[in-house]
Amino acid sequence: MKKTHVLLIPYPAQGHVTPLMEVARCLTSNGLKVTFVNTDFTHKRVVSACSEIHGLSDMMQMVSIPDGMEPFDDRSDLGKLTKAMFQLMPIKLEELINEINKKDDEKIACIVADCYMGWVARVARKMGIRLATFCPSSAAVLAVILSLQKLKDDEVINSSGIIVNDQKIQLSTTMPFMNPTQFVWACIGDSATNQIFFDFLVIDGKEAAEAADHIICNSTMDLEPGAFTLFPKMLPIGPLLATIKSTRQAGHFWNEDSTCLTWLDHQPVSSVIYVAFGSITIFDQTQFEELALGLELTQNPFLWVVRLGTSDNIDYVYPSGFIERIGNRGKVVSWAPQQEVLNHPSVACFISHCGWNSTMEGVSNGVPFLCWPYFADQFFNKTYICDIWKNGVGLDKDDTGVVTREEIKSKVEQLLSNNIVKDNALILQKKVMDRVRPENSSNKNLMKFVDWVKEGDEHVLLNETCK
Structure with missing residues (x-):
């Protein structure tokens, strides 16, 4: 029987790969087939460190595409890495999907992209594939990104994302005060790196989140009620590790010393x-x-x-x-x-x-x-x-x-x-642990998302049958 096929792609950093790997395990445990796409560099590290991990489903395959950097380049230079990825990875991802889609029973029904890989939205739109995004940070951070226009209108930032007013702000009266100088793009590194991060990740992330049918978050309503109320499109499905039977994580870059x-x-x-x-x-x-x-x-x-x-x-x-x-x-x-x-x-x-x-x-x-x-x-x-x-x-x-x-x-x-x-x-x-129990909010949101993915695949099959 054909399985609904989902492609997942994280930003190539430890704190992004690990939680999206847990999303993958949630999806495979609910009958979905997953192709997990890392960069070549990250893929080697993850596969090496995964050798002792049990419970990785045979419903998930891990593949890789190049990140645009040379093997000897310093990938801790986030500015250089981000620009290189933006230039090469869209082409390589499209090639990968075309190769997968050559088999009728393997076609990608949905892409789940890290919200910091917003360029994926353009690939999905071009190829006619439905898109969801995953937020590996707090929902409040994504809420800031989704509020860029408001921050510009309120003269907190300028059009380049540079902070012009460092007074603490609230996105809504139900959210905590935030220090603009600590916005996610404003404290990554030097000013040049911060600007690259804003131009290539934050702007694209906002566009992708707005274009996506769903945004899933590793959080709960108890932790961030204000953010989820402000942007109800964001679905809390966390805490992710509580949704799986195994406590041993997958997706690490280093071998764990047990x-x-x-x-x-x-x-x-x-x-x-x-x-x-x-x-x-x-x-x-x-x-x-x-x-x-x-x-x-x-x-x-x-x-x-x-x-x-x-x-x-x-x-x-x-x-x-x-x-x-x-x-x-x-x-x-x-x-x-x-x-x-x-x-x-x-x-x-x-x-x-x-x-x-x-x-x-x-x-x-x-x-x-x-x-x-x-x-x-x-x-x-x-x-x-x-x-x-x-x-x-x-x-x-x-x-x-x-x-x-x-x-x-x-x-x-x-x-x-x-x-x-x-x-x-x-x-x-x-x-938070109660939230992932059956019939409670995080679990219901996850099931809602899984059902949406499966329904989309049925819709695609119906259209192809009618052609």
Whole structure:
């Protein structure tokens, strides 16, 4: 029997690939066939790290197309990567779809594009394929993008997206205040990179979202009621990891070190500080040392993810005698199975960069946060955590821009002794986990989306039969 075929394509970054991979698993578990399209560079990393992942459906195939950059190019240069992708990937995606569509029983019925891959909308329109977009960040971030004209009219930004008024704003009275200087395109990198991001990703993302039949989001109505009320076209289907039976994620760029789970088994309940800053955050040596010494000062056991091989080729040096002093009280890994770590009863809190995936995973497991945002939407996610949901506290930098060892020790002690924050985290966990239960809103939205995809495929078949 022919299966409805959906093509998914994420922006080539860890925080985009992983959640869209979870969308893919949701779709295949509901009888849809998925072709998941990464860039060649990302595909190699994902396939290598996926070798031990179980539960990937035979209904999903992973393929790749070139991103327009040379093998030796630095893909952490987001401006260069974005421009290269924009120039080559539309052509290659169209070629891929034409090749797939040569088989009548394989034809693509729908494309689900990352909302930061808005150029896909033009390919879909040209080929007559229905389009949905997926928002891997908070719905509020997408709401900002959808409000570009209002921001221009209100003279918050100019036509180039440059901030001309840095006073805090509200998109609606039901949404939190936002600092325009922390809009997602305004704090990616230098001014040139920010401009490229605005021109190629934000503008196209807005057009794609407006053209799409559906926008699905890894969020819930409890977390962002104002954003979903303002733009009801956005459908919350999260938290995504709660919708699948397996807790082991797919789509990682690095191999997970599962020895940390055994180490966690030997730690007291609610004692461990989990420290992870995602796939992009980079510290200088001074900040790295302060973090290490701060963790040491807490006297708590800690699990610390220190990525190997950054784009700047920083080889971190631990403070003299640090490794010997902490002994087995600390565990350092290069990449962790984060969902399982956060679900472990030994974990007491999460020192996080506040990327949206990490935010959703922490919330879904009832773990309170110590917030340390690095760039882009992470600053606004901290606002949600500290000011709206109140399930975490922020780490503050000193006059030199460093989060000191004393600040880390103080805030850990403050968080772990604050029963109100811990209770808030558990209350929020219950609310979001209830959303994915059968007949509740996130689950119903997902089923609504799956039905729409299937109905579209039936419509295509009917049209072809009538020709």
